[in-house]
Amino acid sequence: MSVNDPYDELMQHLREARERFASDREGATMTVLKDDGVYRHLTFSFPKASWSWCEVVTWPHMLVLRGDLGCWSFSRVEDMFDFFREPEDARPDGPAYWAEKLVPGGRDSAKAYAAERAAAHVLQTVAGAERPGLSHDVEEVFFGDADLSTENGLREAVARFDERFPHYAIDENFRFPVDTWDLHRYSPWFLLACVVLPWAIGQYDTALVPAN
Template sequence: MSAMDPGEELRRDVAAARARFAEEGGGATTTVLRNDGPYRHVRFDFPRASWRWCEVVTWPDVLVLRGDLGVWSFGRPGDGLEGFRLPGGEAGRVDPARWAERLVSGGPGAALRYCAARAAAYVRAAVTAGAERHEGLAEEAEEFFFGARAGTDLSTEKGLLEAVGRFEERHADVYEGFRFPVETWEPHRYDPGFLLACVMLPWAVAEYDAAASAVSRVA
């Protein structure tokens, strides 16, 4: 997987989340605690999973998933469940990027986490491109960013920006015109808990629909 292809990386991460849910989600139970029009409270227990439980709560324009996968609040006009109903279990329609836009608290950024491996890949790609014009750049940058005595910290976004800034300032005269195009970088990946929530929510809605339909038929 290339850290330089965020789209492909996301597809693979979603596939991994689907595989994890399929492996661990078996034997789950669904309990409808409230079913009053748009006001719902549904609990799910997962006896075989590394996450033990979660619940979906809805009221007009809002759906909240909370539990061992974190707390994710989605805003959508009307019925909060409707946006996660995927007819026929169309897994290909799981869309973390679009669904992150609906997050009430923190917006899309709340679903992202800084990825040091992706940041390092961006640094190396920029150096490789620049080395075609600047002799010695590749060796100098490798030692500066990744050498045994490197004084850089790429484990945080702040550390990444400070490191590339120091390198550019220190070597401005030697490698004239070279800079890291940080404004084009995307050093974040979707939080694994958010991706698992995106995979689980269509399943949870289908489970609720089946339970509510069964109660309706009995009534």
């Protein structure tokens, strides 16, 4: 197992979010509660989705998407609908760029610890070390009783490994460089929000077009 390229991983998960929303949005409805320049309040219901609703609220330099998929607040330009109206092919890495505009917290607030990335880093480090017996000892500690579902669990496993097998660090100068690992990726809910927002704005724009 190797650690995926962050961009490739982002694109893969974004495709998954788009595929999910393609079915989630069936039968969706929009209600416009306020529409006064850049002051807007839209609500959406999704009767066929596992999450049932969200709302989009804007005022100068702010947009908030809130509902069953979390609460995400963005700040960049006066009319934040314009910010999300860019064609998809104009900014394929949209979520990574949009995450920089999250307030508070910025990009970090859109990411979550990923156990799969932690396991991949462990295995990749072992593969590059080429030390006799290392793979067996790592398997015993990290993939036996250890709980890698949290970052604390990963660090506890590293500490337990160093305690049980000190000769790797003492005699062979081998350690797991956890602090240099990228253990986080964009959360599925944030990526879903990044799919929902352009669609929601498209629904709003379509509703403004006269029927004739």
